[in-house]
Amino acid sequence: MATTRRKMIVFPSKNELSEAMAKYTANLSAKFCKQKGLFTVVLSGGDLIDWLSKLVQPPYIDSVEWSKWHVFWVDERVCSWEDPDSNYKLAMDSFLSKVPIPHKNIYAIDKNSATDGDAEHCAVLYEECLKNLVKENIIPISPKTGYPQFDLQLLGMGPDGHMASLFPGHPQINVKDKWVTHITDSPKPPPKRITFTLPVINSALYNLMAVCDKEQAHVVSEIMKENKPLPSARLSAQVENVWYLDQAAASML
Numbered sequence: 001m002a003t004t005r006r007k008m009i010v011f012p013s014k015n016e017l018s019e020a021m022a023k024y025t026a027n028l029s030a031k032f033c034k035q036k037g038l039f040t041v042v043l044s045g046g047d048l049i050d051w052l053s054k055l056v057q058p059p060y061i062d063s064v065e066w067s068k069w070h071v072f073w074v075d076e077r078v079c080s081w082e083d084p085d086s087n088y089k090l091a092m093d094s095f096l097s098k099v100p101i102p103h104k105n106i107y108a109i110d111k112n113s114a115t116d117g118d119a120e121h122c123a124v125l126y127e128e129c130l131k132n133l134v135k136e137n138i139i140p141i142s143p144k145t146g147y148p149q150f151d152l153q154l155l156g157m158g159p160d161g162h163m164a165s166l167f168p169g170h171p172q173i174n175v176k177d178k179w180v181t182h183i184t185d186s187p188k189p190p191p192k193r194i195t196f197t198l199p200v201i202n203s204a205l206y207n208l209m210a211v212c213d214k215e216q217a218h219v220v221s222e223i224m225k226e227n228k229p230l231p232s233a234r235l236s237a238q239v240e241n242v243w244y245l246d247q248a249a250a251s252m253l
């Protein structure tokens with residue numbers, strides 16, 4: 001599996017980081033829409049969705065080819081779509097409902113199994129959904145890794161070093177025989193979640209990890225300076241693995 005070098009950019013403020021993230025996303029959208037007529041974007045939950053707000057403002061709101069976007073989640077909390085914990089709801093409310101992405105191109109967790117709290121079935125169905133999209137030539141399989149290959153993933157990290165719903169000390173980080181797995185004892189609530197597995201995450205062409213605030217400074221230093229093998233430290237990408245930090249998150253480097 002390819003291991004691209006981690007690239008790091010520190011921004012003076014969260015606002016500048018947000019602007020850069022919008023520009024990075026819009027540039028890749030233009031590149032892939034031109035190259036292959038579509039753009040596959042994987043979102044996470046958490047603070048990152050707030051930082052994406054610049055995409056729903058000029059110039060991007062008018063220039064991005066939203067109709068060509070296909071949107072996925074790197075992880076999802078197993079709860080109803082209306083639950084405030086839902087990553088789908090979070091992205092819908094502040095981002096996706098404001099841009100003209102065709103509804104059929106927004107691939108949420110299965111509504112019924114999520115409401116029923118059946119994490120295992122949600123993971124199985126999400127993997128099935130990805131496999132169907134491979135057959136439809138929406139998602140290619142990476143020739144290098146054999147896993148599905150997304151164009152861009154926008155990721156966040158928790159203060160414990162987790163990314164997606166891959167938590168330190170939990171076995172999901174080592175799963176290789178699935179594309180999507182589940183957890184029922186997440187240390188961060190809610191306990192039931194589904195998540196892409198590490199080989200899928202690392203098969204993406206571009207991975208952008210955005211980390212802000214002083215509370216994250218310690219874990220950023222553990223990863224960058226001490227090489228601590230936390231889940232986020234294992235992030236890679238096929239073309240570029242870039243970390244956007246604000247000054248506060250980078251303050252212990």
Ligand SMILES: O=C1O[C@H](COP(=O)(O)O)[C@@H](O)[C@H](O)[C@H]1O
Nearest residue numbers: 044045046047048156157158164
């Ligand atoms: O629980 C989750 O946490 C991570 C990090 O979130 P943040 O609020 O600390 O930025 C997030 O990336 C993931 O998608 C989410 O489910």
